[in-house]
Each structure stands twice: as C-alpha cells, then as structure tokens.
Amino acid sequence: MWFIVRAWAALLSGVLLYGSVALADPTPAPAFSQAGVRAVRDLVSNFYNGDGKWRTCDRADCSTSNSDWGVDAATYALYIEWAQTHNSQIVRLMSQLAAASPRYGAPCQDGPCPNWSDTPAWDAVADMREFQILHDQRSLENAEAALAYVQQSHAFATGACSDIPYQRPPQDGSHVKSLETTANAVKADLLVYEATHNSVYLNAARNGYDAARRYYLDLELPLYTVHVTDDGQTCSQVSRRFFASVNGDMIWNGIELWRLTGEQHFFDEAIATARAVDDDLSDNRGVFANVQGENDVEEPLVEAMLDLAQHENRTFARNWVIRNATAALSARSGDGSFSRFFDGPAQRTTSIWETNGGVALEIAAAAIAPDVPAVAIDAWDPSRDASVTITSLPATITVDGSGVALVGTMSPLCEHGHVRVLIDGVETVDQTGLWQNPSMPSGPSVLFAWRWSEAGHHTITLEPGDEGAATPNALSLESYVKTK
Numbered sequence: 111m112w113f114i115v116r117a118w119a120a121l122l123s124g125v126l127l128y129g130s131v132a133l134a135d136p137t138p139a140p141a142f143s144q145a146g147v148r149a150v151r152d153l154v155s156n157f158y159n160g161d162g163k164w165r166t167c168d169r170a171d172c173s174t175s176n177s178d179w180g181v182d183a184a185t186y187a188l189y190i191e192w193a194q195t196h197n198s199q200i201v202r203l204m205s206q207l208a209a210a211s212p213r214y215g216a217p218c219q220d221g222p223c224p225n226w227s228d229t230p231a232w233d234a235v236a237d238m239r240e241f242q243i244l245h246d247q248r249s250l251e252n253a254e255a256a257l258a259y260v261q262q263s264h265a266f267a268t269g270a271c272s273d274i275p276y277q278r279p280p281q282d283g284s285h286v287k288s289l290e291t292t293a294n295a296v297k298a299d300l301l302v303y304e305a306t307h308n309s310v311y312l313n314a315a316r317n318g319y320d321a322a323r324r325y326y327l328d329l330e331l332p333l334y335t336v337h338v339t340d341d342g343q344t345c346s347q348v349s350r351r352f353f354a355s356v357n358g359d360m361i362w363n364g365i366e367l368w369r370l371t372g373e374q375h376f377f378d379e380a381i382a383t384a385r386a387v388d389d390d391l392s393d394n395r396g397v398f399a400n401v402q403g404e405n406d407v408e409e410p411l412v413e414a415m416l417d418l419a420q421h422e423n424r425t426f427a428r429n430w431v432i433r434n435a436t437a438a439l440s441a442r443s444g445d446g447s448f449s450r451f452f453d454g455p456a457q458r459t460t461s462i463w464e465t466n467g468g469v470a471l472e473i474a475a476a477a478i479a480p481d482v483p484a485v486a487i488d489a490w491d492p493s494r495d496a497s498v499t500i501t502s503l504p505a506t507i508t509v510d511g512s513g514v515a516l517v518g519t520m521s522p523l524c525e526h527g528h529v530r531v532l533i534d535g536v537e538t539v540d541q542t543g544l545w546q547n548p549s550m551p552s553g554p555s556v557l558f559a560w561r562w563s564e565a566g567h568h569t570i571t572l573e574p575g576d577e578g579a580a581t582p583n584a585l586s587l588e589s590y591v592k593t594k
Contacts, residue, residue: 142435145484146476149469150191152446154203157184157462162210167461168447176210178229179290179355182236183407183466189239190413190470194477201243208240208248214255217263221279227266228277228290230256234298241305250305257298260291261314269340273321280342287338287345289326292318293359300366312370319363323379326356331390331539332382334360350541354400354467357387358411365417384418387411388430390539394562397437397453398430400467401531401540401558408450408467416474428478435475438468439486454515454559455490455590488561490515490590500572500587503529507570509591513561514570516544517554518587528575529585531558534568543575544585557587 156168163174164181175181185207192200214230237253240246260266266275269287277288296318303311325345326334336356337348364380367373393399400408412434418427434452441449447460448468457464475482490513500507500518507514529544530537544557562568572585 140483140485141480142432142472142475142482142484143480144476145435145439145472146191146194146480148446149472150188150197150200153184153187153465153469156445156447157465158203160206162206162208164462166463167459168443168445168465169459176207177212177233179232179407180405180461180463180466182232183355183409184462184469185236186239186409186413187466187470187473189243190409190416190477191473192243194473204240204243207236208244208246208252211237211240211249211252212256213252214259217259217261218265218279219263221265221281223263223265223279225259226278227260227263227275228288228294230259231291231294231298235294235301238298238301238305242301250302253298253302257295257302257311257314260295266291269342269345271321271325271338271340271345273317274325274338274340276340280340285339285341287325287340289322289334289336289338289356289360290353292322292326293334293356293363296322296363297359297366300363300370303370315363315367316371319360319367319376322360328352332379332386333357333390334383350539352391352540352542353406354398354408354411355406356410357383358408358414361387361414362410362417365414365422380414381418381424384415384424384427387415388426393453393560395437395453396433397561398434399453399538399540399560400450401538401542401544405461405463406450407463409470412467412470412474416470416477419474419478431471431474432479432482435471436484436487438471439484440489441468442486449556449559451515451556451559453513453561454556455517457556458554488512496591497588501585502582503572503574503585505572505587507572509568509570510565511568511591512563512565513559513591514568515559515590516557516570516587517590518557518585519554530573530575532571532573533560535571541575544572554588556590557585 157165159165159174163176164184165172165174166180188200188203191197212233234253234256237249241249260275265279274287275291277286277291278284296315299311299315325338328335333352334356335347335349336351336353339346339348361380361384364376368376391398400406415427415430418424419431438448438452441452441454441456443456448465449457450464531543
C-alpha cells in the first residue's frame with residue numbers, strides 16, 4: 111500500500127512533538143566567536159558528568175561512559191577547541207577524562223573478545239588528543255595499548271582480506287569489517303608516531319591507509335564506504351554507506367601522511383575525498399546531509415575540513431565549514447544540543463553521537479571566521495507541521511515547500527531494516543537511507559532531513575532496501591515540513 115502525505119496541513123501534533131524548546135535560539139550569538147564559546151559551554155553543561163565521563167544524551171538520567179565513538183567524539187571536539195584557544199578549562203576537563211580512560215590488556219587472540227576492534231581504535235585517538243594537551247605518559251601508554259589490542263590480535267586479522275580487521279571476530283557469527291577500525295587506527299598511529307618518532311607506527315599507518323583504499327574506496331566516487339563483508343572466501347563492499355566519520359578520518363589521514371612523507375598522492379587523494387563530500391553528500395542548499403545511522407559521528411569530518419581550511423588555505427573547505435555552521439544553528443535546541451542533520455530541525459532529546467558534529471562546526475567556524483555573523487536563517491516553522499503514521503513500505507510523501515524532515519521513533523526492527531530514500535525519484539548518493547540504531551534517544555528523532563534552495567513541489571519516496579524493511583512495522587514515521 112502506498113501512503114500519500116499532503117504536507118500543507120498545519121496539524122498540532124507536530125508542534126507537541128518538539129515543544130517550544132526545539133525552536134532555534136531567539137537570540138543567537140552575533141558572531142561565530144561567541145557561537146563557538148557557547149557550543150563548548152553547552153556540550154560540557156549537557157553531556158559531561160563532572161567525573162571524567164560523558165552522558166550519552168542530554169538528560170541527567172542518561173548512561174555515562176568514557177569509551178567508544180560517541181563520547182570519544184566529544185573529547186575530540188574539546189581538543190579542537192583547545193588547539194584554537196589553549197583554554198585552561200579544557201586542560202582541567204582533559205585531565206579528568208584522561209584519568210578515567212580505559213587501559214587495554216593483552217591483544218585478544220581468540221574470539222569471543224571483550225571489545226570490538228573499532229572501540230580501542232576510537233579510544234586510541236582520544237588518548238592521543240589527551241596526550242597532546244597534557245603531555246602525560248599514561249595517555250600515550252593507553253593509546254599504544256589500545257592500538258596493540260587491535261593490530262596485534264589474531265582474532266580480528268583473518269578472513270579472505272586479512273589486512274583489514276573484522277569489527278567482531280568471525281567466531282561471533284559476524285562477517286562485517288568496518289573502516290571505523292582501520293581509519294581510526296591509522297589516525298592514532300600517526301599521532302603516536304608524531305609523539306614517539308617510532309617508525310613502526312608510521313609504517314602501520316601507511317599499510318592501514320593503503321588497505322582502506324583497496325577495500326573501502328567506492329568504485330566510482332572518491333568516497334569511502336564504511337563496511338565490507340568477509341565470509342572467509344570473498345570480500346565485498348556494502349556499497350555507498352558514506353559515514354561522515356570514516357571519510358573525515360581518511361581525509362585527515364591523507365593530509366597528515368603527505369606532511370610526514372612528502373608524497374603528493376596522499377594530498378591529492380585527501381582533497382578528492384573532501385571535494386566529493388562537498389559536492390555529493392549535500393542537500394540542494396549545499397549543506398551536508400548525514401543520511402546515516404543516528405550513531406555516525408560527524409566531528410572527524412568537521413576536523414578534517416577545518417584542517418584544510420586553516421592550514422592548507424582551501425577555500426571550498428572554509429566555505430563548507432561556514433555554510434554548515436550557519437545551517438546548524440537552526441538544528442540547535444533550547445539547551446544548545448545539536449541534531450545530527452545540520453539542515454534539519456532540533457530535537458527534544460539529543461544523543462552525544464548526534465550533537466558532536468554541530469558543536470565541532472561552531473568551534474571550527476569560530477577559528478576561521480570569528481567575526482562572521484552566526485545567525486540562524488530559515489528556521490524550521492512548527493506551524494507547517496504535517497503528521498501521519500507510516501509503518502509499512504513502500505511509501506510516498508509529497509511536500510509543497512522548501513524542506514522536509516522525517517520524524518519518528520525507533521521501530522521494533524531497529525537495525526534489521528534498511529529503508530531507501532529517493533528525492534524526486536533520485537536515490538541519495540549515500541544509499542544508507544533510514545537506518546535506525548539502539549543508541550537513538552527514546553522518543554521522537556529526526557531520521558531524515560532535506561532542504562531545497564527554494565520552495566516547490568517535491569516527492570520523497572521510501573522503499574525497502576532489504577527483507578527486514580519489507581515487513582510490517584519496519585519503521586514509525588511522522589512528517590515535519592518547513593516552507594518559506
């Protein structure tokens with residue numbers, strides 16, 4: 111059955127969905143210098159528990175952690191703030207975070223293993239960011255132990271393409287290999303090499319980078335998919351899942367390898383990926399559209415674009431940062447937390463996986479354009495909400511306006527249903543579509559957002575991307591529409 115939503119009905123339920131706190135701040139900072147200060151303040155106020163751990167969402171009762179990608183990305187954001195300002199408060203926070211950082215034991219040689227391979231890779235980067243600020247030996251040793259856990263383990267380095275690790279040992283029944291492991295391990299290797307000048311780490315970084323390009327680089331675009339499946343006989347890309355995190359890491363890795371080795375191809379490859387992010391992963395207003403799972407962190411991409419803008423004088427990267435930082439002001443809730451979609455509406459509850467990208471953007475814009483006005487434009491208008499229940503596919507949503515956001519709650523299928531998204535009949539370049547994750551906050555979340563440069567008549571088509579999405583109750587959506 112096809113569901114048609116006429117999105118010009120102004121219904122009350124959409125307003126109640128977000129509440130007044132979801133509106134853009136009515137008194138935004140007059141310049142990005144102040145927007146950056148506020149972003150850091152709100153990150154700490156909403157997510158830091160005061161004892162070396164981050165909350166996983168912006169509520170006081172959320173769980174806390176100091177390990178893995180969501181909370182590590184918040185630590186990364188603090189680092190880029192410190193790199194710009196050398197704020198003594200960041201030193202204090204980093205000292206507390208470093209004291210609570212995990213120390214990995216001996217590499218896991220046989221599955222099952224206590225940690226997936228990407229977790230210590232994320233943590234190693236966080237350890238090195240702490241080391242760069244604190245210069246404490248413990249953080250460096252933590253990073254080296256985390257890298258050893260991944261890179262010296264026989265449990266992960268197996269299969270048909272054994273030069274990229276499994277995310278979980280195949281004994282666990284998983285065939286997935288993730289660039290989240292390899293890209294972060296390369297980044298951590300480079301950071302450790304810069305601290306120790308031990309060539310083992312530079313060689314490991316080069317090998318990991320080459321393997322990432324061999325297996326994860328898209329066949330047509332200079333972008334990296336995040337997953338490869340390895341059944342022990344053959345390795346196959348899961349096509350066009352262009353996570354912000356891994357593409358940002360690979361841009362940064364290429365630039366850093368070029369600086370360390372002088373080999374031009376690293377620089378050229380990084381620039382090609384950065385330009386493809388700008389050209390192919392944006393909505394019609396040129397704003398990055400993160401059509402990934404809710405738990406894809408965006409800070410590494412922002413960090414890479416800032417590096418290109420600030421240290422390599424790349425105008426396109428500078429424009430990308432400012433354009434996205436401006437758009438993200440409309441995705442900021444009343445408490446200062448950011449939605450994952452920079453060109454989308456705010457949420458009542460936001461996870462730490464989502465907010466780190468917007469925080470990093472405001473810090474980056476403050477660094478390269480401190481005097482540029484930081485004023486939210488074209489904020490989402492709750493008076494133009496439309497509400498409908500969509501639980502089965504295929505489905506079509508028609509809108510008359512300049513933007514659409516699909517809002518819903520996590521379905522019982524969660525990660526077991528991939529929903530394709532077509533805009534005016536054309537599938538998004540990143541084909542992840544709607545992909546729900548258990549890290550999503552309870553209650554309504556923005557699952558997809560898209561804007562056009564001007565108002566018009568548009569169609570969003572949702573189609574099942576696998577058998578899971580073809581079953582009843584594959585998703586639970588309402589539409590939320592903004593028009594000029």
